[in-house]
Amino acid sequence: MSKSVQPTYTLEKVSDENFALNLGPQHPGTHGVLRVILHMDGEYILQADPVLGYGHRMQEKIAEKMTYQQNLPYVSRMDYLGALSYNLAWVCAIERLCEFEVPERAQTIRVITTELNRISSHLLWWGAYLLDLGAFTPFLQAFADRELILDLLEYVTGSRLTYCYYRFGGLPSDVDDVFLTRVSDFIGGFRKKLPRYHALVTGNVIFEHRSKDVGVILPFDAASYGLSGPILRGSGIAYDVRKHEPYSGYESYEFTVPVDDTGDCMGRYNVRMEEINQSLNIIEQAVSNISDGPIQSKVPKILKPPVGEVAMAVETPRGELVIYIESDGSKKPNRVKYRVPSFANLSIFAKLARGQLLADALAVLGSMDMVIPEVDR
Amino acid sequence: MNISLVSVICYLLGIAALVGLNAVILVWLERKVAGHMQFRYGPMEVGPHGILQTLADGIKLVSKQLLIPDNADKPLFLLAPIVSLVPIFAAMIPIPFTETIQVWELNIGLLLIIALGLLNTLGILLAGWGSNNKYALLGGSRAVAQILAYKIPLLICIMTIIMMSGSYSLRDIALAQKDGWNILYQPVLFIVYIIAITLETNRSPFDFSEAESELVAGFHTEYSGMGFSLFFLAEYSYMLIAAALASILFLGGWQGPFLPGLAWTLIKTYGIICLMMWFRWTFPRVRIDQMLSFGWKVLLPISLINFLITAGVLAL
Numbered sequence: 131m132s133k134s135v136q137p138t139y140t141l142e143k144v145s146d147e148n149f150a151l152n153l154g155p156q157h158p159g160t161h162g163v164l165r166v167i168l169h170m171d172g173e174y175i176l177q178a179d180p181v182l183g184y185g186h187r188m189q190e191k192i193a194e195k196m197t198y199q200q201n202l203p204y205v206s207r208m209d210y211l212g213a214l215s216y217n218l219a220w221v222c223a224i225e226r227l228c229e230f231e232v233p234e235r236a237q238t239i240r241v242i243t244t245e246l247n248r249i250s251s252h253l254l255w256w257g258a259y260l261l262d263l264g265a266f267t268p269f270l271q272a273f274a275d276r277e278l279i280l281d282l283l284e285y286v287t288g289s290r291l292t293y294c295y296y297r298f299g300g301l302p303s304d305v306d307d308v309f310l311t312r313v314s315d316f317i318g319g320f321r322k323k324l325p326r327y328h329a330l331v332t333g334n335v336i337f338e339h340r341s342k343d344v345g346v347i348l349p350f351d352a353a354s355y356g357l358s359g360p361i362l363r364g365s366g367i368a369y370d371v372r373k374h375e376p377y378s379g380y381e382s383y384e385f386t387v388p389v390d391d392t393g394d395c396m397g398r399y400n401v402r403m404e405e406i407n408q409s410l411n412i413i414e415q416a417v418s419n420i421s422d423g424p425i426q427s428k429v430p431k432i433l434k435p436p437v438g439e440v441a442m443a444v445e446t447p448r449g450e451l452v453i454y455i456e457s458d459g460s461k462k463p464n465r466v467k468y469r470v471p472s473f474a475n476l477s478i479f480a481k482l483a484r485g486q487l488l489a490d491a492l493a494v495l496g497s498m499d500m501v502i503p504e505v506d507r
Numbered sequence: 508m509n510i511s512l513v514s515v516i517c518y519l520l521g522i523a524a525l526v527g528l529n530a531v532i533l534v535w536l537e538r539k540v541a542g543h544m545q546f547r548y549g550p551m552e553v554g555p556h557g558i559l560q561t562l563a564d565g566i567k568l569v570s571k572q573l574l575i576p577d578n579a580d581k582p583l584f585l586l587a588p589i590v591s592l593v594p595i596f597a598a599m600i601p602i603p604f605t606e607t608i609q610v611w612e613l614n615i616g617l618l619l620i621i622a623l624g625l626l627n628t629l630g631i632l633l634a635g636w637g638s639n640n641k642y643a644l645l646g647g648s649r650a651v652a653q654i655l656a657y658k659i660p661l662l663i664c665i666m667t668i669i670m671m672s673g674s675y676s677l678r679d680i681a682l683a684q685k686d687g688w689n690i691l692y693q694p695v696l697f698i699v700y701i702i703a704i705t706l707e708t709n710r711s712p713f714d715f716s717e718a719e720s721e722l723v724a725g726f727h728t729e730y731s732g733m734g735f736s737l738f739f740l741a742e743y744s745y746m747l748i749a750a751a752l753a754s755i756l757f758l759g760g761w762q763g764p765f766l767p768g769l770a771w772t773l774i775k776t777y778g779i780i781c782l783m784m785w786f787r788w789t790f791p792r793v794r795i796d797q798m799l800s801f802g803w804k805v806l807l808p809i810s811l812i813n814f815l816i817t818a819g820v821l822a823l
Contacts, residue, residue, distance in 0.1 A: 151641050159720040173645065173795070262720045264711060264792025270545035336712055336791050488645070489721050489794045496720075 148176060151488075155184045159262055159492040162502030166479075168488070175491055178483035180476060185506035193466040198224055198433050201466075203294035205453075208470065209504040211254055213293045214247040214283075215446035221296040222377050223442035223453045227435045228298070236300040236425045237379040242313065242416045243283060243295060244378075245409040249320075250279040251447035252402050252409075255499040259399070260331060262496030263340050268331055275323060278316055285309055298433065300426030310417050317410050317417075324406070332403070341396040345482045345494035348393060355481075356474040359449025360405065361498060364398035366391040371445035382419075383412045395497040402499075434461055448472050448499055472504040518610050522599050526744050533743040533780065534561040540784045571732030576639060579729065583637030588730070588737035591630030594623040595744040602751050603678045605761040605768035616677045617665060620752065624707060627745055628654050631709070631716050631726045634738070638729040646725030649795055650716040653706060656802025661703035663810040664696050667817050668756045677752075681760030688759040693817070697757045699810050701782065704749035706798070708742060710783055712790035713798060720792075750779040 154165040163184035169177040189208055193201045205220040206213035218240060225232060253276040257269035280290045286305050287295040295301065331337055347357070352365035362369055370387040372380040388404035390397035437459040443452045449471025456465040475498050483491040535550065535558055542549025550557025575584060601616025603609040613619060628650050635647015669675060671692070672683035690697045706713045717725035727738050754760060754775035761768030793801070 149641060157723060173649075260791060264714070264718065264720055265790060266541070267544050267788045270547065274546045330789070331791075334791065336793050339797055340791060340794060487794060487796065489718070489792075492721055 147171060160495065160502070161258055161500060164476075164495075164500065164502045164505070166483075168483075168491075170488070173487050173489075175483050175486050175488060178480045178491065180479060182476075183506055185503045187503070187507065189507040190466050190468060194463055197461045198298070198435070198463065202297075203292075206292050206294060207503070208468065208507050209446060209448065209451075209472070209501045210292055211251040211501055212247055212447040213291065214244045214287075214295065215444055215451065217293060217296050218244055218378065219442055219444035219446075219451050219453045221298055222444065223440055223455055224298050224433070224435065226442055227438065227440040227455060227457060228429075228433070230299040230429055231427045232378075233300055233424045233427055234379070234421055235304075235423045238416050238420045239286075239301060239305055239425070240296060240378050241380065241383070242305075242413050242420075243286065243293075245413050245416075246279050246283060246313070247293070248447045249406050249409050250276045250283075252406050253279075255402060255447075256327070256331075259493075259496040259499075260337075262492050263337065265331070265337075268327075271327070271330065275320060278320075282309070282312055282316060285312070297426065299429040300424070302426075304425050310420065313413060313417055317414055321410060327403070332399075338396070340489075340493055341399060341497070342392075342394055344395045344490050345486070345497060346393045347478060347482065351478065351481070352393070355478040357449070357478060358471050358474065359445070359447070359499075360398050360401045361449065361475050363388060364390050364401045365393040369450075371443045371450050375443055377442070377444065380412075383415050385409075385412050395493055398497045432461065434459060446471060448501065448504070449475060468507060470504045470507060472498075472500050472502075473507075476500060476505055518600075519596065522596050522610075525599070525747075526595060526740060529747045530740045530743045531561040531565070533746065534564070534739070536777075536781070537784055537787075540781065541788050544788045565736060568732055568736040573733055574729070574731045576729050578639045580637040580639065583633045584729075585734075587630050587634035587637055588734045588741070589630075590633055591627055591741035592737050592744070594626040595741060595748065598623040598748055601677055602748065603681060603755070603760065604751070604772050606678070608769065609678065612676065612678055615675045617669065617675050617680070617752075620748065621662065621665065624745070624748070625654070625658070627707075627741065630738075630741065634726040634730065635716075638726070640729050642722040642724075643726050643728045646716040646718065646722050646728070649718075650709070650726065653713075653715060653795065653799060653802070656799045657703045657706035657806070660699055660802065660806035660810040661707065663807075663814050664700045664703065665756065667693065667696055667810070667814045670814075670817060670821060677755050677760075681755050681762065684759040685762065688757060690757040693757070693813070695809060696813050697753075699806055699813075700753060700757065701779070702806065704753065705783055705786060706802075708745045708749055708783070710742075710746070711787040712793050714787075714792060715795045715798070718792065746780055746783065747776065750776045750783070753779050 148169055148171045151168040151170050152165070153168055154160040155163040160166070165181040165184060167179040167181060168175050189204070192204065202217070202220060206216045209216055253272040257272035260268035283293065284290045286303070286309050287293045347361065347365045349366045352362050352367060357365070358369070366389055368387045368389045373387050385408045388401045388408065390400045435457040437457055439454065439456045441452055441454045443450055451471055452469035454467040454469070455463050458464040479495060479498065482494050486494070538560070539549040550560035553559040553563045575581060598620045600610045601613040601619055631650040632647045635643045635650070638644070668680060668689060671689065672680045674680060674683070709716055717727070722728070727735055730738060751772070754772060758775045761772045763771035
């Protein structure tokens, strides 16, 4: 018989002076079904215990029960904001396992679409973070521009949020010149709009007071908690999978890895804003250097990878995603493990929230850019 | 002064109409301002440019069930919205909308409004305490914690104006600005006053007791239907009173060239309300401890120094 699991948290009265506050799973500040049990002393947080699993969908087990192709569209359901990165990670993992070649044109198109997806994810984060700080307008400003990206991606992938555009060894459909011109137009227009974002938010006194020196993560902590992505780079560690373990031809693009030494919310904010710029640079280079040629290499209809194991790391908008696959030579993987960035990033929240004001803790949570289905998966 | 029953009823009906109409227009205006700042239109369906949307929402809210949570302090829970709303009817007595449109000329009108304005906080505190909800309680206690930080600068602001015009009567204060509005002499004070009334009306960037992203809905988390809409009515009515006071204290009230008095009152009052809406839809929320230290360390010294300088200049 299964043993009943004792919760480590309690909503009982903590003491005469303190009380427990149940933050979530339905709370506007947590952006999803994250639940945090807070022990509060007035407005100050004594202890924060995240409770996970409200969005658990057994992603790993399902991946082991389906063939490699069948699982392809399901991977991107984990991180619905950076779906193409997940898509890319899954196909790249299989390609690495089976040693498939991917034509250059297909790789370039993958880079263009993934980076567009990254910008749209960062835009949504920008709006949602400001929403956490109590400003409503930036959210819709960001959505107006995000809409343009979604239109672009819809034009080429056919869907607007949970994409399934990449295939093992290439792409199902080619892009045309219309798409490339539209992307160039978008980049030109968006570069003109970016200063408005900074004018509305970045220089604002209230915003600076809310973000500076709030939720400081030291580089040592960032590394030992296994943080990745903009949070790690916001703490001064310049680690980006696209630079350190290039995939899909990222080694041929010129871009810098933005770093901020402060480690606070402002540092993470600056890193993400600069990442938008760098992504625009990458897309620009990709669009101008795109080569003609095939978009799909020859792959067997029935995919039976050789026995072995493979790990594929991809830089999603939230950090380092690692997909580990163990193949037993059959049509279905023997074991699949997702190492998701949000889950590792959330692990430091309890430490950061201790001693903070409730308002600051929610600002920190917002600056971490959580996608809860990715945490729960 | 003879007060007949008829005039009292006329007054109550008039104020009720004003409060209702003001809320209908302000809710609509707020949604329109927000919409246009966010690349959208706001309400467009009900009536021309959605002007009747608030009415439709109001009817919907009235028809909703009034939920009272278990373990709530029932009398306090029901009393709180009323405590918030009722003082407004009294606070509108001494406001001169024009030289002739005024319910009752009181020689201590300003004091009455300040005193009644405090009851709003009492309503919020009752709602926070009576709801038996921790978020509501936090919202209620925030409202009380901030009260001194803005009330004292606000009172010093008002004292300065009283000193300049030599009267507590709002009509006298407006008439004293015949030759030049107070904002020309006291621009700093005007800014302090606007910040203080933004705090007093619990509006972003100082909406601590609501604070959606932190406290769900703050003190009115547990309210639905009519209780919720009464809080809304109260919020927008306090905005009207605060803005009307600002127009009388700093902008000369109903006085202005060309247009009739009532038009000037409306332009100035709603202009200031639009300014407050502009704040709300532009700024992030200040953290409560930052606001408290801002109130005590910035607003209070500025208004005090301003008070002393004004007193010195007037004495010369």
